[in-house]
Amino acid sequence: MNRLTVWGGVFALLILQACDNGTPERMQTDNSVTDKVTFTSSIENNSASRAYDGKWEKNDRIGVFMLNNADGTPIESNVPYITSSGDGNFVGDGDFIRFPEEGTVVDFVACYPYKADLADGLSYSVDVSDQSSQKAIDLMVSNNLTGRDLTNQATGNNLQFTHVLSKLVLNLRSADNGSLQGLKVYVLGTKVRASVGLKDKKQTEPEGEAQDILMYTNDDCTQAEAVLVPQTIGGKLKLRLEINGKSKEVETGIEGGLVAGNKYIYSLTVSNTGGQIVTDPEAEYTRWFETPVITESQLAQYEYITHYTDTKYTGSNSSWGSVRNYSMLYDTDLKIAYWVAYPLCGYYLGDSGRTDAWDFDPSIPNGLQANLGKGFSGYDRGHQIPSGDRTGSRSMNTATFYYTNMTPQIGKGLNQTIWADLEGAVRGWSSGIDTLYVVTGAMPVTQTDKNITYVDDNSGRDVAVPKYYFKALARRISSTGSYQTIAFKMDQKRYSGNDYAQCALSVNELEEITGFTFFPNIDDQYKNSSELW
Structure with missing residues (x-):
């Protein structure tokens, strides 16, 4: 599953159970049995954790633990659950979980992606040095579902997943509409390994020496992404761009540290002409969801003006x-x-x-x-x-x-x-x-008429x-x-x-024509439509 855009949030999983028929606690393959624990999932809004394009992919798997509520000891450990059709309905992948017959109160912990070998039980080892398959390193954990048993499970058991790593998304644009094919982007000087406790979501100090991480880039090199281990960083996070034998280091606006669950979006305009790479980074300015990206050169040349109304946001208190x-x-x-x-x-x-x-x-x-x-x-x-x-x-x-x-x-x-x-x-x-x-x-100008x-x-x-x-x-x-999304252009x-x-045209097409990046927090997949609403 391509989960390049997965970040922050909520997956609700409903546990269903039927009567006990005297079968063993696990390893049940009789299709007539209805007392196994299954899960259905709902995916919340874009600001929360979500699967790619709001959907699970076929054969996505999660690992589920059932713990004794009294002392936290595992009753069932890392049982794989699968959504075979990608519809978010999870069933045991061979094995399945049942509530203890004696009425023991239990807690549930779950993780994605499923890892068959968890050497330390409820400790999950993370290594983000290889970004080629981000779904294999983008760890999400749920530990909210506690105090459950046969008497209350029918009311609904919702597992809330949150990301425990950080993510950097780099939007790249060519300054002269030239190709950026072959561009490589590295995150400089960060540690790539750590361990996360699934019960409390606490991460150990990052391990090993800091190294440069090659970010994942899409086919046309207009976006680079990396899942990163949360950690303290000295100064501002730096990147290195390489193309056609040329190299350029760039500072981002990220400084102090990478925070668990945060998604950092940064925009960079790149010129690959002449003997060097020239960049125009995103400026620091007050922005909202609808604000197009403003680069440092634009902010120096033009006025960024914001007007407010005469009312204030109000809360309960x-x-x-x-x-x-x-x-x-x-x-x-x-x-x-x-x-x-x-x-x-x-x-x-x-x-x-x-x-x-x-x-x-x-x-x-x-x-x-x-x-x-x-x-x-x-x-x-x-x-x-x-x-x-x-x-x-x-x-x-x-x-x-x-x-x-x-x-x-x-x-x-x-x-x-x-x-x-x-x-x-x-x-x-x-x-x-x-x-x-x-x-x-x-x-005031077009791509072909600069007068x-x-x-x-x-x-x-x-x-x-x-x-x-x-x-x-x-x-x-x-x-x-x-x-x-949709866009319109009138001469x-x-x-x-x-x-x-x-x-009408797509927002992606309008970006190519104008040179502006619109709605930078929205994934490119949502910017391709030109159909009227």
């Missing part, structure tokens, strides 16, 4: 932090935002109406923005985050009329028609789900005219823990109709 409105990456030279990223849900939608409160963005000096009090000549003042997406309060809506959110956009045939219809569809898609994540953008066209603002300053607009959307499917032209479906 306290409140903390203002609720965000939207974020953007703004070019003060071209005076347009490359993208505006924001969440969309019922909280942001209401009956405040359109304020038409056109004004400068208070986050940056007026002189760095277009003066648009009277609009553009020949173009609409096209919102990137629409006014209609922020009607929960007047202050929310007012922030959508900042000039930083505007671009010169053709009105008839684009902003007032097909683009407006797409915006309405997006609001419709946000209903009935927790949150829809949206990134709207405008690009920038300008129009004057009200002060006679140049404002870049986008050559095309885009939207990238993502929403989580609660029933499976998977994600749906700066007059369309004859309102059929925005003709402009």
